[in-house]
Amino acid sequence: MSVPTHEAEPILVVRNLSIDIPKADGITRLVDDVSFDVRPGEVFGIVGESGSGKSITMQAVLGLLSSPLKITSGSIKLRGRELTDLSFEEMRKIRGKVMSIVFQDPMTTLNPVLRIGAQIGEAVRLHNPSMSKQDVNRRVLDLLSLVGIPNPERRARQFPNEFSGGMRQRVVIAIAMANEPDLLIADEPTTALDVTIQAQVMAVLAEIRQRTGAAMVLITHDLGLVAETADRMAVMYGGRMMETSPARTMFEAPAHPYTAGLIESLPRIDRSVSQLYSIPGFVPDLANRPSGCVFHPRCAMSNGRAPCREQQPPLREVGEERLSACHFPEEVAAWQAEQERLIAVPDGSVQPPAAGASSILKVEALEKEFKVGSAFFGKGERMKALRGISFDLKQGKTLGLVGESGCGKSTLARVLLRLLDASGGNVFLNGEPFLELKGSRLRERRRDLQVVFQDPYSSLDPRMTVHEVIAEPLRIQGKYDAARIDQLLEHVGLTPEAGKRRPPEFSGGQKQRIAIARALALNPDVLILDEAVSALDVSIQAQVINLLKTLQAELGLTYVFISHDLSVVRHISDEVAVMYLGRIVEHGPVRRVFEHPAHPYTQALLSAIPQRGHAGTATERIILTGDLPNPMSPPSGCAFRTRCFRAVDECARVEPELAPRTAPGHLSACLFAGEHGPEAYARQRQPEETDA
Amino acid sequence: MVHFLAKRIMQSVLTVLGVVTAAFFLVRLAGDPSLLLLSAEASQEDIARMREALGLNRPLIVQYLDFIWSALQGDFGVSLRQNVSAMSLVLERVPATLELALTSFVVGIGLAFILGIAMRMTKARWLREVIMWVALTRQAIPIFSFGLLMILIFSVWLRWLPSLGRGTWSHLVLPALTLGTYELALYLRLFNASLATEQRQDYVRTAYAKGQGRIQVLLGHMLPNALLPLVTVAGINLGLLLGGTVVTETVFSWPGVGRLIVQSVSQRDFPVIIAGVFLISLMFVVINLIVDILYGILDPRVRLA
Numbered sequence: 001m002s003v004p005t006h007e008a009e010p011i012l013v014v015r016n017l018s019i020d021i022p023k024a025d026g027i028t029r030l031v032d033d034v035s036f037d038v039r040p041g042e043v044f045g046i047v048g049e050s051g052s053g054k055s056i057t058m059q060a061v062l063g064l065l066s067s068p069l070k071i072t073s074g075s076i077k078l079r080g081r082e083l084t085d086l087s088f089e090e091m092r093k094i095r096g097k098v099m100s101i102v103f104q105d106p107m108t109t110l111n112p113v114l115r116i117g118a119q120i121g122e123a124v125r126l127h128n129p130s131m132s133k134q135d136v137n138r139r140v141l142d143l144l145s146l147v148g149i150p151n152p153e154r155r156a157r158q159f160p161n162e163f164s165g166g167m168r169q170r171v172v173i174a175i176a177m178a179n180e181p182d183l184l185i186a187d188e189p190t191t192a193l194d195v196t197i198q199a200q201v202m203a204v205l206a207e208i209r210q211r212t213g214a215a216m217v218l219i220t221h222d223l224g225l226v227a228e229t230a231d232r233m234a235v236m237y238g239g240r241m242m243e244t245s246p247a248r249t250m251f252e253a254p255a256h257p258y259t260a261g262l263i264e265s266l267p268r269i270d271r272s273v274s275q276l277y278s279i280p281g282f283v284p285d286l287a288n289r290p291s292g293c294v295f296h297p298r299c300a301m302s303n304g305r306a307p308c309r310e311q312q313p314p315l316r317e318v319g320e321e322r323l324s325a326c327h328f329p330e331e332v333a334a335w336q337a338e339q340e341r342l343i344a345v346p347d348g349s350v351q352p353p354a355a356g357a358s359s360i361l362k363v364e365a366l367e368k369e370f371k372v373g374s375a376f377f378g379k380g381e382r383m384k385a386l387r388g389i390s391f392d393l394k395q396g397k398t399l400g401l402v403g404e405s406g407c408g409k410s411t412l413a414r415v416l417l418r419l420l421d422a423s424g425g426n427v428f429l430n431g432e433p434f435l436e437l438k439g440s441r442l443r444e445r446r447r448d449l450q451v452v453f454q455d456p457y458s459s460l461d462p463r464m465t466v467h468e469v470i471a472e473p474l475r476i477q478g479k480y481d482a483a484r485i486d487q488l489l490e491h492v493g494l495t496p497e498a499g500k501r502r503p504p505e506f507s508g509g510q511k512q513r514i515a516i517a518r519a520l521a522l523n524p525d526v527l528i529l530d531e532a533v534s535a536l537d538v539s540i541q542a543q544v545i546n547l548l549k550t551l552q553a554e555l556g557l558t559y560v561f562i563s564h565d566l567s568v569v570r571h572i573s574d575e576v577a578v579m580y581l582g583r584i585v586e587h588g589p590v591r592r593v594f595e596h597p598a599h600p601y602t603q604a605l606l607s608a609i610p611q612r613g614h615a616g617t618a619t620e621r622i623i624l625t626g627d628l629p630n631p632m633s634p635p636s637g638c639a640f641r642t643r644c645f646r647a648v649d650e651c652a653r654v655e656p657e658l659a660p661r662t663a664p665g666h667l668s669a670c671l672f673a674g675e676h677g678p679e680a681y682a683r684q685r686q687p688e689e690t691d692a
Numbered sequence: 693m694v695h696f697l698a699k700r701i702m703q704s705v706l707t708v709l710g711v712v713t714a715a716f717f718l719v720r721l722a723g724d725p726s727l728l729l730l731s732a733e734a735s736q737e738d739i740a741r742m743r744e745a746l747g748l749n750r751p752l753i754v755q756y757l758d759f760i761w762s763a764l765q766g767d768f769g770v771s772l773r774q775n776v777s778a779m780s781l782v783l784e785r786v787p788a789t790l791e792l793a794l795t796s797f798v799v800g801i802g803l804a805f806i807l808g809i810a811m812r813m814t815k816a817r818w819l820r821e822v823i824m825w826v827a828l829t830r831q832a833i834p835i836f837s838f839g840l841l842m843i844l845i846f847s848v849w850l851r852w853l854p855s856l857g858r859g860t861w862s863h864l865v866l867p868a869l870t871l872g873t874y875e876l877a878l879y880l881r882l883f884n885a886s887l888a889t890e891q892r893q894d895y896v897r898t899a900y901a902k903g904q905g906r907i908q909v910l911l912g913h914m915l916p917n918a919l920l921p922l923v924t925v926a927g928i929n930l931g932l933l934l935g936g937t938v939v940t941e942t943v944f945s946w947p948g949v950g951r952l953i954v955q956s957v958s959q960r961d962f963p964v965i966i967a968g969v970f971l972i973s974l975m976f977v978v979i980n981l982i983v984d985i986l987y988g989i990l991d992p993r994v995r996l997a
Contacts, residue, residue, distance in 0.1 A: 064900055088906070096903035103901075108894040112993055113916045122912075123902040159992035175902060 009080070010037035011182055011215050012061065012099075017074035019056055019065065019239075028287045030069070031057050032239045032294075035315065038183065038215050045218045045230030045247055047262075049537035051283045053239040054219050058185045062101055063091040079182065097127040100176040102205075104188035106168035110160040116171055117156030120144070123178035143174040146211075147204050164627045165405075166197035170204060180212045187219045194404035194564060196624045199608040202229060203623055221538060223262060224610035227251055232321070235259045238284045238294035241315050245322040253333060255324035257301040260336040264343070265542035267571035269594065269609055273343040275549060276571065278542035282507050293327065298539075301328065301335045357394040359431075360558050361416075361449075361526050364390050366425035368408075368415050368582075372632065383632050385411045387582045388658075389425070395525070398552070398559040400573030400590065402566055402605070406628050408582040409562045413530045416560070417451055418442070430525065447477055447522035454531035456511030460503040466514050467499030473521045488517040493547060509540035513547065520551070526558045533568060545572060566609055570594050578602045581631060581639040584658055588666035598661060598668035600646045600680075622681045638670070645681045646672050700984065704977035711973040712763070715966050716756055724748070725772050725960035746772065759966070768970065769963030773956075778963035782949060782971055788858055789948035792940070793933035795868040800875025801926055807876075808883035812891075812910055824884070831877035839870045839943035856945040867944040871937055875929065879922065886921045890914040920991055927983030931976035 019031035031053040038044045048054040059065050061076050063083060076083040078098060083091070100123075103109040110119060120140045125131065131139075137156075144152035147170040160168055169189065176184055186205065190198035202225075209216055218230055226233050230247035235256060243256040254260040264277035281298040284290055290297050296308040307313075307327045315325040326332070368386035385408050393399050401409045414420045416427060418435070427434045429448055437445055450473075453459040460469055467485055474480045486496035492513040503511055512532065519527055529548070533541045549572065551557060563569050569576055569590075576593045578586040578601065586599040597603045604622040624643045629635055635642045641651035650671060660666060661673035668674070726742035734742075743749045747758070762769065768779045811820045830838075846866060847855035854863050890896065891914060899909045938950040949968055956964040988994050 062901060064897060092903045092905060094903070095901055101901045103894060103898065105894060109898045111895040111899070111913050111917070113920075113991060114913070122899070122904065126903050161993045172898070175898070178902075 008040050011040050011079060012038040012217075013075075013077040014057070014061065015075045015077075017057065017060065017076065018072045019053070019060055019069055020072045021069050023287070025287070029072075029289065030239050030286060031060070032289075033074075034236070034239075034241050035074075036234055036241065036244060038217055039232075040182070041213050041215055042231040043209075043216045043218055043229055043247075045220065045226035045233035046236060047220060047223060047226050047233060048236035049221060049283060049539060051238070051286065052236040054236045055187055057236070058101070058187060058217060058219055062095055062099065062185065063088075064095075064101075093127075096123055096181070097179045098181055099183035099185065100179070100181045101185040101187060102169070102172050102176050102189045105192045106165055106172055107192065109172055110168055112160055114159070115156065116144075116158055116160065116163070120156070120171065120174050120178060123175045127179045139178070143178060144171075146177070146208060147171070147174045148200075149174075164197075165193055166200055166627060169193060169197075169201050173201070173204060173208065177208055177212065177214075181214055184209065184214045184216045185219070186216055188221070189218070190225070191220070191222070195566070195608045196404060196604055197627070198225075198610075199621060199623050200625075202610075222610065223250070223266060223538075228610040235262075238289065239286060240294050241323075241325060242295065243322070243324045243326075244315075245319075245324075254336065255318050255322050255329050255332060256295075256326045257299050257332055257335060258295045260332050260339070261298075261300070262538055264336065264339045265538050267542075267545065267565075267567040269567045269570055269606065269611055272591070273571070275343055275546050276542040277339045277343055278546055279539035282509065282540070283537065293325070301331060357396060359392050360395040360429070361391075361393040361560070362426075362428040362431075363392070363416070364426040364428075366390070366412070366415065366427065367423045368411055368420065369423040381632060384634070385582050385631070386415065386422075389584060390658075391577060391584070391587065393526075393558055393560070395558055396552070396556050397574040398561050398572055400569035400576040401560060401562045401579065402564065402569050402576060403579035404564065404605075404628060406581075406631065407579040409579050410530055411582075412579075413451065413528050413560070413562055416528060417449060418446070444477075447473070448525045449528065450519040450522060450524040450526075451528040451530060452512070452515050452519050452532040454534055456503075456508055456515055456535065459515055460511055460518075462502060462504050465500060465502055466494075466506075469503065469514060470499070470518045470521050473518060477522060479522075484521070485517075488521055491520065491551065492517045493543075507540070509536055509543060512536060512544055516544075516547070516551070520555070523555075524557070526560065528560045528562070530562045531564070532561075534563060534565060541568070548572065566594075566605060567611075578605070581629065581634055583639065583669065584667075585640065585670070586666075586668045587658065588663075588668075592663065592666050596662065596666075596674070598666060598673040599640075599670045600644050600672070601640050602668075603681075604645075640670075646670075696988075700981055704981060707977050708970065708973045712966060712970050713756075715969040716759060717752075719957070719960075719962050719965050720752070722957055722960045725962060728960055729772060763970070768967040771964050772961045773959055773964075778961075778967040779971075781964055782952065782967045785947055785949045785952045786971070788946060789934060789941075789950065791858075791864065792867055792871065792937070792946060792948060793930070795864060796871035796875055797926075797930050797933055799868060799872030801879050801922075803872075803876045804879035804883050807880055808887060809910070809915075811884060812887055812914075813907065824881070827877040827880045830873050831881070835870060835874060835937070835939045836943055838874070839866070839940060842866045842870055843943070858947055863944075867940050867946050870943070871933070871940050875933075878929070879926065882925055883918065883922055886918040887914060890918045893917070916990070920987070923983060923986055923990065927979055927986075931979045934975045934979070935972040 015035045017031060017034045018029060020027045020029050034053070034057055036044070046054045046057070056065070056069065060071055061083070063086070065071065071084055074084070078094065083094070117137070117140050120143055121136050124136050124139045140156055141152040144155060149155050149167060149170055163171065189205065190201050193201060205216070218226060220226055227247055227250055232244060233247040233250055234244040235242040235258060237258050242258050243254070245255055250259065251263055254263060261277065261279040265279060267276060279298050280300070284294060284297070292307070292309045292311055293299070293302070293313050296302045299308065302308040311327070313325045313327045315323045318324045318329045366386055366389040367384070370383045370385055372381045372383050389412060391399060401412065403409050411420065415422050422435055429445065432445065434445065470485045470488055471480055474484065485499060489496050489498055494510065494513055503514065506514065533544050536544060545568065548559070552559060559572070561569060561572055573590045575588060576590045577584045578593070578599065580601050586593060586597065586602045593602065594606065597606055604624050607622040622645060626643050629639065629642055635652070637652040637655050638644070641647040644651070654671070656669045656671050658667045658669040661668050726739055726746060726748065730738055730742055747755060759769070768777070770776065771778045771781055774781065807823055811823055814820065843855040843866065846853045853865050855866070857863055896909060896913060899913045935950065937948070938954050940946065941948040941951040942954070949972065953965055953968040956968070
């Protein structure tokens, strides 16, 4: 992080920018009167939920608005030069040269049929037409090493599909930095990546900015990431700017009730709360933008006061470096304190696990192998997706299952649901050997185990009415009952009238409620929630998490909660299991695991999460090197040793058992379980740093 | 790659064998060829003698095994009508079929390529819509009516081009145009849709963000991706064209393989039908094999295994 120089002329000045989209029934304003500055060398964060207009604003800056989106008024000045009236050809000379962008999803931002070297070389060549072929190639290799890609000569000749997600994002960064731009726009650069890879990519961005002195606009929905990375930040909502303020004080002193609401909606890694605050209502429909303050219908602080309803608050100064578009910014601090008080859990009030609670889902040494490769000719190889998975889940409890993509957590869900056949081991559901059931007995017992998937957009049939969606499991089991469906809809916070409509008419959060209602239709004992809140915006995610907790308390449900988001897992789970390459490497009560992580992998995962109070203390962070090993040929001994900061020769020889090592009931599979992670990490890194 | 080829060649052999087997049994549905070879007054004894001479009195399975055994040695039998090798009759027609199929294929895909690119580059929306409307209309007219229309205009009214037969290049124009424009409509609609899909991909945005120009993005980035689905469809379609385009060949009296097979069916000339079917299925599987290899070269995500 660099210290912004306040005297210097801002590099980017956006004033009163408005962007419209013409629609059949009139014009909809997507970005409304937005103004901000970006200063040389600083990181400027723009935070907002989907539909806030944050990405569109920066696409407009780059001149990349796709038609029919149009800038209708306002000005964009880059280094004093007005951009809004430049032609496509004039903008071409600026794009990729003076400013460039890193997009969200590295799986789709690179051209799949062109070699990596050619794609980076294109960016170099475009703005250096006189450069010789050899010089371009040399620059490409330099860029690849700069973003930390080993073997640049070989890698440059490869295609994107030969790169992992994290490696691809490094390539995208190399393209963006090819001409050392003054302004780098990073649009959700790490959202599609796992948390340990996110830490790597953010480190690359920080290092490369330090070398070139580029300013960066970081667009994200992740408040923690902004607080940790940015110098100043802006919060957008409904196409308008809600506040701009120094990023470091955002968590402590938000200047707008929307920011405060978002902060209170966030599950936190460092503490427990009884429930999350949830901003009521939904993201506004921009075609029918609310009058007055765009946030007032969802603002708990406004209380329906007349100015909020009638007057659009201007973005005005409320303190040093702080602007807020609220009529009552001075009330925010008190309102936030009140919310904090309401959701706090008095210490020691956490109930101990009810003694004698019965085991409902017991998994013993579960194995899953996939045959990979041709079965017709040649020999198929085998990939072990799950190895020796065991746990015993008590009724009414939640097991959080965490790990990076490819660790096998979703495979586990599918094996438990018997959507995939296990290769070995047992599953007991209510004491019955679930894997051995067949025919009608299986069909009958399946109702005890239901699932909610991640993507509510594709998991509901768009052509069925919501009533039919929920009725389907009931009909299959011959238990159709219209009254029960109305009751289910009410249970998940929808009205029975919703049953007449079809899924596409609902927002993401509402769809997920429908999916939950469907899963509950058969009165299951156990609900498998596979990334069930991951696709939702922060404010909506909080609503659904609260709903899940309420349903669990009312109906005595047992959850298997699969997520890559450790903060959410901490909030919702009673116990947590951490998976790596098909194995559980740590398992224990949630507070114990989060407060005293025993396995180096868990320690790294936890330290990789950007969070409040971490600002400027990035040295503490454990950054794992490399990617997940190829599961086809896992490392010998402990599978994690190739990325582990603690690994010794011994780790290659023995695979440590999952066993209690630091406390009873807290299992871990590491020879060095429990030794404090960050300290060990710092010790291991020290010689390197004295070198530099 | 070697493994892939070995596997695919095995599969191709099985496919051709299956097609020929099905054809062998299906042609029997056409009826007894000896009845057509003899005059209407032929006695039961004459018929029996003819059946014996043709080997049709043996059990079907014996006939089949005998046929396969000869076919493996390259002998597809003798035409029942012309007393020459059935395969030589078919091979005689192959140049005509190749000429018509390849010309209309090149015309179709070449024009589709040019028009598809032009439609992306033009800013005139009306032009795009006119081209698409014409393409759709052409596709909606059946081959035989379009062919007759061509003959009516260019042979009967304008007297520019011959209407029948094969010989000079001018004989080729009308059948190739009839077939080629049909192909064109198919490819153009596919190509346009696939370019439209590519235009929305994120990598296009990345290319613009580098400062790349519109034409360079279209040709350098979108095109290699948009061609992939075209290659698959073009391969299947070329196979169909080579199989003989019976309707076009009939309308223009074009002496191709397709027409020969249809004639042989009505004459119950079994050896010629089967020799023709064998050759067509062979060309089909070879083209598909080439398409698969081509796909593996064009798309790095596809591994030939």
